[in-house]
Amino acid sequence: MALSRRTLLGLAAGVPASAALAACGSSGPGKSGSGATYWYLNGQPQEGVRAGAVDAFNKAHSKEQIEDFTFQNDAYKAKIKTSIGAGKAPTLIWGWGGGTLRTYVKAGQVEDLTSWFGEHSEVKKGLLPSSFAAATVSGKIYAMPCETVQPIILYYNKKVFEQVGVQPPKSWDDIMELVPKFNAKDIAPFSLGGQSQWTNMMWLEFLFDRIGGPELFQAVIEGEKNAWSNPDAITALTKVQELVKARGFIKGFSSITADSNADQALLYTGKAAMMLHGAWSYGIQQARGGDFVPSGALGYMNFPPVEGGKGDPSNTVGNPAQYLSISSKASAKQKKVAKDFLATGVLQDAEVKKWIDNGSVPIRLGTEKLLAASKSADFLQFTYDVATKAKVFGQSWDQALTPTPAEAMLENIVKLFQLSISPQQFARNLNAVTGK
Incomplete structure (x- = not known):
């Protein structure tokens, strides 16, 4: 009720x-x-x-x-x-x-x-x-x-990283090398509320940008024919499936909802090492995570580059x-x-x-002094810098696209993460609705 x-x-x-x-x-x-x-x-x-x-x-x-x-x-x-x-x-x-x-x-x-x-x-x-x-x-x-301005941020649990004896990733290759190290300690490399669909989308947004640059998705927004099957797009789609196959995400991620904040809890309780989420997540973790945020255990960074990629490492995505x-x-x-x-x-x-x-x-x-005086000054300054210094601040795909292709994209992203369709099938399904 x-x-x-x-x-x-x-x-x-x-x-x-x-x-x-x-x-x-x-x-x-x-x-x-x-x-x-x-x-x-x-x-x-x-x-x-x-x-x-x-x-x-x-x-x-x-x-x-x-x-x-x-x-x-x-x-x-x-x-x-x-x-x-x-x-x-x-x-x-x-x-x-x-x-x-x-x-x-x-x-x-x-x-x-x-x-x-x-x-x-x-x-x-x-x-x-x-x-x-x-x-x-x-x-x-x-x-x-x-x-508020809400870039998507890569959060990590510093205590878990210290426990496993590893450093935060500086590249996509680093991410893939960290996955088996966390799995070996029965810690999920990444938390993910996959049932909510848009949480999966954030991964593709960054991979598309880091590999193909912002022009790759701009072609989709402008309705260019076969934009989704661009070679860089296929590479990005393939990499996310490689992460799924390597057990990069928490077991059962497809049944976890973001609305329940269960994905956040996995990070601050140490059951997951990292989480890709919006800037709003900081406030949730601060309110619900006990001493996790006050103790300085929460780490955060912009999404790392992909070797050989065309996207600028300062670029971000999210909600302007x-x-x-x-x-x-x-x-x-x-x-x-x-x-x-x-x-x-x-x-x-x-x-x-x-x-x-x-x-x-x-x-x-005109809020700079208020930001500097806040108990969360370091995170707020980080968020402000990411948002204002990014060469490109890409809007979240489910909002940048009109509803019909946005819905098709979210439905197919779930299938992509569940490994029930290939990158090529994903591209064909999205090309069919692009520009319409």
Whole structure:
């Protein structure tokens, strides 16, 4: 049974936040009569920051209220797509921009915010310029960048490395050499919540970049014929299967979900040596891992290069920001509430401080002193440097692509990791939907 957001927060100390699928209100999602509705992801500590921003706005605007509802990551992606297609979207649509936003725009489901940003130039000037690319379609802005910058990071357990007597990998060859050493000690080389699909995707994102460079995936986004069967793509697909065959991932990874945070627990309890995950993982490990993070046992690095590869080692992938769009189907009053929230309720001082306290880097400019003063200063500076110094910051594939090829990609990535299809079959299956 779904729990309300208020109930969920009240139980957070004793029940994993991800145990609730969604919140429910008296008027039902997307049907608030006088105020605006807002859907976003649950799971602490991020959920608490989002809820806090809504609470602060509602308190300051007695006549403009926002009713919020929460969902698990995978459930949200399915729910929001169905609701928008049925014309029953929430007023505020939380998302990742990119290809999914392009489909909303094409269908006329979201407001054009270009002129609004022109009237509120101070809002735009206060955000990282790089965050607007995934919010822009054909030169027009359809979403407000919000929250944090989230590159994908290679985390590792320093205690486990010391126990086995090895060093963090500096190349792909190093990774493959570490695998049997950890397996020999009954420690999984890598944790992976493979049932969630997008967690597997992160591996291919980096391998495509490190081997073929960012141009390799750009060809896919632009719909070039047979882009997925590029020789460099086949090499990347082959290497990930070599890692699976070498027992590089935790046994049973295909049945582990990221929403449960079980993959995180495997790292901080020492059952796995490494984990490829988003910058948001730091806050989860900090909140749930006991003394793991405070003791300095958590290590982190950018994904290492692949020998002979074309990608720059500074390149990263992930989420340049998160994004808020406004439903074109909302009432005039709901749209006004939503726009006032964008102007005065997003990334205010209290929210920025909470993101930083949770080990995240907000996309608001001018936060350098706050980052330096944080108890997580080293990690925040690392994240900031990865995000701002990368020659290319590639958006997550499931967001960069439009929904149909994105869904096909995720389905086939699962099969690739389960070794039920070959790299060549994967490429053929994806070529069939590319550019359509």
